[in-house]
Amino acid sequence: MRDLLTVATGLLVGVASGILGVGGGILLVPAMTLGFGISQHVAQGTSLAAIIPTSVVGAVTHDRRGNVLRRAALFMAIGATAGAVLGAVVALHLPREVLARAFGVLLLFAASRLWPRKSETVSP
Amino acid sequence: MGGGFALVPLQVLFARVDQHHANGTSLAAIIPGALVGALVYYFGSARPQVDLRFAALLVLGSMVGAYLGARLMTRIPDRPLRMAFAVTMVLVGLKELVAP
Numbered sequence: 001m002r003d004l005l006t007v008a009t010g011l012l013v014g015v016a017s018g019i020l021g022v023g024g025g026i027l028l029v030p031a032m033t034l035g036f037g038i039s040q041h042v043a044q045g046t047s048l049a050a051i052i053p054t055s056v057v058g059a060v061t062h063d064r065r066g067n068v069l070r071r072a073a074l075f076m077a078i079g080a081t082a083g084a085v086l087g088a089v090v091a092l093h094l095p096r097e098v099l100a101r102a103f104g105v106l107l108l109f110a111a112s113r114l115w116p117r118k119s120e121t122v123s124p
Numbered sequence: 125m126g127g128g129f130a131l132v133p134l135q136v137l138f139a140r141v142d143q144h145h146a147n148g149t150s151l152a153a154i155i156p157g158a159l160v161g162a163l164v165y166y167f168g169s170a171r172p173q174v175d176l177r178f179a180a181l182l183v184l185g186s187m188v189g190a191y192l193g194a195r196l197m198t199r200i201p202d203r204p205l206r207m208a209f210a211v212t213m214v215l216v217g218l219k220e221l222v223a224p
Contacts, residue, residue, distance in 0.1 A: 014189020021147025022128025045165025061194035067148030100224030107217030
């Protein structure tokens with residue numbers, strides 16, 4: 001039963017990942033800690049492992065439809081990987097709660113900027 | 125975290141990329157970071173911090189889900205797609221603020 005629920009969780013997060021273009025870690029980690037009682041550290045590690053094949057399938061499917069800017073993806077991948085290493089070092093020196101709250105504020109601000117304006121026309 | 129929640133808004137807000145390309149590109153860009161992260165969690169401490177069995181079960185569902193989601197995305201117009209992303213950001217942002 002637990003295994004079935006795990007697969008179902010994967011399916012739901014996978015759909016969100018494919019639509020939104022995110023790996024799904026931000027959804028997987030709370031699902032694992034709150035829903036399955038997995039420790040924060042193992043949840044983070046396991047979610048990163050699960051993100052890899054999920055993103056590969058999503059990215060290949062998007063690429064087939066011409067929705068991947070390959071050059072930009074390459075440069076962002078280099079930047080994001082370097083950022084992840086830096087982030088891990090910073091995370092070691094700051095309490096998790098502070099980081100999470102700062103990230104929350106940043107997300108809310110970015111969401112307000114992202115919301116489409118009435119007059120705005122989005123270039124293809 | 126792979127970083128998709130940072131990469132998508134960065135592309136849309138600063139590089140003026142449309143939402144569809146931003147989402148597709150972000151998904152490709154997070155792969156190497158997730159790989160490095162997973163390796164660090166697996167080999168970085170005395171005991172592997174990755175539950176491989178749980179990951180395998182998740183992946184069983186999430187690979188199918190990602191394929192369906194990616195196909196579905198192309199049918200959603202730019203504006204509602206952006207709104208869906210913004211709403212998800214608000215929900216995640218509130219969660220991080222209230223229960224970090």
